[in-house]
Every structure is written in structure tokens, then in C-alpha cells.
Amino acid sequence: MEIAIIGCGASGMAAAVSAVRNGADPHHITIYEAFDRPGRKLLATGNGRCNLGNEFLDESCFYLSDEAGLIFLSSLLRSFTVSDLTAFFESLDIITESKKGYLYPRSMQAASVLNSLMTEINESGIRICINTPVTGISKDKAGFILRSGDQNFSADKVIVSTGLGSGGFAIPGFEASGLFSCIEDLSFKKLLPALCGLKVSEDISSVAGVRARGGVSLYSGNEFLGSDEGEIQFTKDCISGIPVFQVSRQASVYLDQSRSVTASVDLCPEISEEDLKLLLTDRIRRHPGRKIYEIFNGVINEKLLKFVYLKAGISGRDKVLDIPEEKKNTFIETLKNLRFEIIGTEKSEKAQTMRGGIELININEDCELKRAPGLYVTGELLDIDGKCGGYNLWLAWATGIAAGRSVAK
Numbered sequence: 001m002e003i004a005i006i007g008c009g010a011s012g013m014a015a016a017v018s019a020v021r022n023g024a025d026p027h028h029i030t031i032y033e034a035f036d037r038p039g040r041k042l043l044a045t046g047n048g049r050c051n052l053g054n055e056f057l058d059e060s061c062f063y064l065s066d067e068a069g070l071i072f073l074s075s076l077l078r079s080f081t082v083s084d085l086t087a088f089f090e091s092l093d094i095i096t097e098s099k100k101g102y103l104y105p106r107s108m109q110a111a112s113v114l115n116s117l118m119t120e121i122n123e124s125g126i127r128i129c130i131n132t133p134v135t136g137i138s139k140d141k142a143g144f145i146l147r148s149g150d151q152n153f154s155a156d157k158v159i160v161s162t163g164l165g166s167g168g169f170a171i172p173g174f175e176a177s178g179l180f181s182c183i184e185d186l187s188f189k190k191l192l193p194a195l196c197g198l199k200v201s202e203d204i205s206s207v208a209g210v211r212a213r214g215g216v217s218l219y220s221g222n223e224f225l226g227s228d229e230g231e232i233q234f235t236k237d238c239i240s241g242i243p244v245f246q247v248s249r250q251a252s253v254y255l256d257q258s259r260s261v262t263a264s265v266d267l268c269p270e271i272s273e274e275d276l277k278l279l280l281t282d283r284i285r286r287h288p289g290r291k292i293y294e295i296f297n298g299v300i301n302e303k304l305l306k307f308v309y310l311k312a313g314i315s316g317r318d319k320v321l322d323i324p325e326e327k328k329n330t331f332i333e334t335l336k337n338l339r340f341e342i343i344g345t346e347k348s349e350k351a352q353t354m355r356g357g358i359e360l361i362n363i364n365e366d367c368e369l370k371r372a373p374g375l376y377v378t379g380e381l382l383d384i385d386g387k388c389g390g391y392n393l394w395l396a397w398a399t400g401i402a403a404g405r406s407v408a409k
């Protein structure tokens with residue numbers, strides 16, 4: 001039996017390892033990889049450290065489109081628990097280490113994860129065809145035919161692990177949905193960037209490069225869409241960083257429906273508005289001749305502070321004692337609720353993952369397409385995306401391992 005795996009990324013490699021460990025003959029497994037080397041995206045994960053999973057793992061860590069998705073996800077969570085994940089990496093000689101629940105290889109190098117997977121794959125004798133982008137799959141009596149340029153490859157079972165090209169790892173002109181044209185009525189949810197920065201309407205170039213601790217809450221009109229806290233990063237036209245990533249998916253969906261989205265940034269989430277007002281009053285009493293940036297020095301990043309007091313109509317030349325009460329209140333309110341109109345998300349090239357893909361209603365618990373037995377889909381290609389924190393890689397490992405186990409049967 002010939003097994004083909006399309007894509008040598010996280011889920012494709014996990015599928016290959018799993019297939020062999022479950023009894024498939026490695027000499028009849030071929031991985032087709034579009035680029036000249038495997039695992040390029042894996043190397044970029046977790047800033048090169050690979051946040052490969054998370055100790056906290058349940059349904060709430062993922063976004064799904066429908067109930068059918070929940071049945072699939074619950075089954076996947078039962079079949080690949082946190083202990084299964086750490087045991088899988090232990091079996092690859094990787095010790096996992098928890099940083100506040102986020103799991104990394106102890107080496108803190110994504111390269112060690114890639115090396116371990118590739119060592120096992122290479123040692124087993126699995127064939128890897130690099131520079132071989134698969135652009136079409138068709139069915140024939142015996143199984144499947146894969147097309148790559150003018151070459152055809154046949155396989156009895158195929159695992160499609162191509163991802164969706166997020167993070168700038170796309171193959172120009174290639175759309176994963178095109179691979180499935182041989183399957184009638186396969187539902188594919190529209191792709192939108194997730195885990196990405198959000199574009200703001202105003203010019204924020206004066207704070208570009210600043211990283212500051214804060215909270216982000218998203219709204220559409222009065223509707224609350226989500227919030228998170230952590231290090232926010234500012235670019236010339238975007239707010240970014242993990243807390244923004246965590247709420248970006250909701251923004252993506254609402255903006256796609258042409259609905260308004262506003263972000264409220266709290267630059268002092270751990271200090272109440274009341275306490276900030278008391279702090280300001282106390283400092284004005286002690287240093288009446290100083291300027292606003294002098295008495296708030298050490299509380300807020302200098303560039304952000306200037307951005308906020310200018311927004312509140314305060315000049316850097318004003319002595320704090322002379323600032324009208326109303327402007328002082330606006331200043332504190334702006335620190336707690338710096339509003340940005342969100343006009344878009346960063347492009348998929350900057351996103352860590354995509355929302356959308358093959359709807360889960362199309363697959364069984366082994367990631368096999370119900371309409372095309374023998375054809376499997378894993379990882380990012382599925383219409384399920386995880387929060388930031390190791391969940392998307394967990395999904396890649398879990399689905400790859402499930403598909404690999406099943407093709408070996």
C-alpha cells in the first residue's frame with residue numbers, strides 16, 4: 001500500500017512518524033514538500049523557540065464554526081491529551097518544559113523539534129521529495145493520482161497537510177482548496193487571517209516600536225467581542241502583540257461582514273481609574289511646577305504618554321497645576337480607554353494562522369474525508385483554529401498523529 005503525505009510541516013511530519021509507529025511500511029510512504037526543505041514554518045514558531053503545546057487544554061482553547069466541529073474536537077482532545085503530547089515528544093528525545101503553562105522543548109529551540117522529527121523520518125526510510133508542489137489530486141479506480149508539474153504519482157491513501165500558507169509561507173498562486181476539486185460538495189469555510197495585528201484608522205507612527213503592558217478590549221458598537229492582557233506592540237499603523245492576536249479573529253470575522261470594530265486599550269490595567277486620579281492629584285500637590293511628562297515619568301512609556309496627553313489636549317509645556325480639571329480627567333480616561341477604530345487585519349502573510357478551511361463536517365474522527373475514504377486532511381487546513389499559546393501546533397500534532405494511525409490500519 002502506497003501512502004502519500006502532501007506537506008512536510010508540523011502535521012505532515014507527525015503523520016509520517018505516527019504511520020510508521022503504527023505499522024505502515026516506511027518504504028511505501030512518500031512525503032511531497034513544495035519547498036527545498038521541510039519544516040520552514042516550524043522553525044519560526046514561538047520566535048524560534050516553538051511553543052509546541054499548553055498544559056491547559058480544553059474546548060475553550062479553540063474556535064469552531066459549528067456543533068459538528070465540537071464533536072470532532074472533543075474526540076481529538078480525548079485521543080491526544082497533554083500527557084500524550086509530552087510522551088510523544090519524550091519518545092522523540094525532546095524534554096518539554098512549561099513556562100506558565102506554555103510548553104516548549106527544554107532546549108528552547110524550534111530547530112530541535114524539527115531535527116528530532118526529521119531524524120526519525122529519515123532513519124525509518126520514508127522518502128521525501130522536496131521541491132515538489134502538489135497541485136492536483138484526482139481519484140482513480142485503485143486510489144489517488146497526485147499531480148506536480150508534469151509528473152504524476154499514485155497512492156492508495158493520501159494525507160493532505162499543506163497548511164494554509166499563513167505567516168508568509170504560501171506557495172505563490174497555490175490555493176489548497178484547489179487540491180480537492182475531485183470531491184463533490186466539499187464545504188470550505190472562507191479564509192481570514194487570525195492571530196494577527198489590527199490596523200487602526202489613525203496615524204500612530206509616533207508610538208511605532210513601543211511595547212507596553214496593557215489590556216485590549218474589542219467592541220462592535222456596544223457589543224463586546226473579547227479582551228486580553230499582556231504586552232501590546234505598536235507599529236506605525238497597527239496594534240499587535242499576543243493580547244491583540246488573541247482577539248484578532250473576532251475582528252477578522254466582524255470586519256469581513258463590514259461591521260464596525262473598535263479597540264479599547266487600557267495602558268494601566270492593574271490600576272483603577274480612581275487610583276490613577278488620586279495618583280495624579282498627589283503628584284500635582286507635591287510637584288505643582290512640573291510638566292505632565294515629568295510627573296508621569298516611570299508610569300507609562302514616554303512615547304505613549306505623549307500620545308495620550310496630546311490626545312487629551314494637554315501641551316508638554318503646561319505646568320500640571322495649570323491644567324484644567326476637565327483635561328486632567330480626559331487624560332486619565334484616555335490612559336484607561338485609548339480608543340482605536342479598527343479598519344482591517346494584517347494580511348495572511350503576517351498572521352500566525354487562518355480562520356476557515358475544510359469544514360469539520362466533512363471528516364471523521366481520524367481526519368478522513370467522509371466523501372473520499374483514503375483521503376485525509378490535517379492541521380491548519382481544517383476549519384478550526386486555536387488561541388495563541390501552543391494550541392495551533394497541538395492541533396497539527398493531534399490531527400497528524402490521528403491520520404497517520406488511521407492510514408496504517
Ligand SMILES: Cc1cc2nc3c(=O)[nH]c(=O)nc-3n(C[C@H](O)[C@H](O)[C@H](O)COP(=O)(O)OP(=O)(O)OC[C@H]3O[C@@H](n4cnc5c(N)ncnc54)[C@H](O)[C@@H]3O)c2cc1C
Nearest residue numbers: 007009010011034045046051134163167379380390392393
Ligand atoms: C511566525 C509564526 C509563529 C508561530 N508560532 C506558533 C507557536 O509558537 N505555537 C503554535 O502552536 N503555533 C504557532 N504558529 C502556528 C503554527 O506554525 C501552525 O499552526 C502549524 O505550523 C500548522 O501546521 P501544518 O502542518 O498544518 O502546516 P505548515 O506547518 O504550514 O506545513 C505545511 C507544509 O506543507 C508544504 N506545502 C504547502 N503546500 C504544498 C503543496 N501544494 N505541495 C507540497 N507541499 C506543500 C509547506 O511548504 C509546508 O512545509 C506560528 C505560525 C507562524 C507563522
